[in-house]
Amino acid sequence: MQPNKKIEKAIWIFTVVVFALVLSLHELQKTTITDMPFTKMLPKFNAIVNGTCFILLILSLLMIKQKNIVMHKRINTLAMILSVLFLLSYVVYHLFNADTKYEGEYTILYYSILFSHIILAAVSLPMILFSYYRGLTNDIQNHKKLVRWTYPIWLYVTLTGVLVYVFLAPYY
Numbered sequence: 001m002q003p004n005k006k007i008e009k010a011i012w013i014f015t016v017v018v019f020a021l022v023l024s025l026h027e028l029q030k031t032t033i034t035d036m037p038f039t040k041m042l043p044k045f046n047a048i049v050n051g052t053c054f055i056l057l058i059l060s061l062l063m064i065k066q067k068n069i070v071m072h073k074r075i076n077t078l079a080m081i082l083s084v085l086f087l088l089s090y091v092v093y094h095l096f097n098a099d100t101k102y103e104g105e106y107t108i109l110y111y112s113i114l115f116s117h118i119i120l121a122a123v124s125l126p127m128i129l130f131s132y133y134r135g136l137t138n139d140i141q142n143h144k145k146l147v148r149w150t151y152p153i154w155l156y157v158t159l160t161g162v163l164v165y166v167f168l169a170p171y172y
Contacts, residue, residue: 007133015126018087022122025094042093043100043165043172049086050161053079057155073135080132086161100168110167117160124153 056079063072102110127150134143 004137008130011126011129011133015129018125019122021091025091026099036096039093039096040172042089043168046086046089046093047162047165049082049089050158050165053082053086054155054158054162056082057151057158061151076132076135080128083128100171102167103171104167106167110164113160113163113167117157117164120153121157121161124150124157128154 056075060072060075060079063069063075102114104110127146131143131146131150134140134146
């Protein structure tokens with residue numbers, strides 16, 4: 001199957017925009033709107049979304065192993081929708097709240113998990129989008145090649161997203 005260059009370009013543009021947005025969130029002065037109490041629950045919401053995506057990714061693998069392609073696609077579509085929701089929630093939270101500092105005793109473990117999570121989340125975004133696109137367009141050969149790398153990274157990112165929340169939960 002011939003790839004659609006416009007869609008591939010859109011994936012790269014989206015990736016760059018998301019990356020720039022996330023980087024700038026930590027540099028922007030926080031908004032002066034302080035009456036946004038709902039944002040305080042967003043880290044827990046994000047952890048729930050990450051945990052749900054982790055489970056969905058495992059179910060997706062089980063479905064494809066059982067050759068249930070329809071359910072595999074549906075589960076992956078749900079994981080993509082939840083990931084977009086996560087991204088929006090993450091941006092809203094960080095627009096209105098300062099970064100939370102970890103003050104626990106497992107500093108080396110926490111920062112090892114956090115840094116690997118951040119780096120792999122950034123690297124995985126275009127991989128996830130291209131994998132999903134290849135699957136939707138039935139470019140199965142290229143989908144399989146990408147998923148060999150994308151799947152374990154995305155699984156790790158969703159799991160470590162939950163772990164980062166667990167580490168930080170006492171400090172929100």
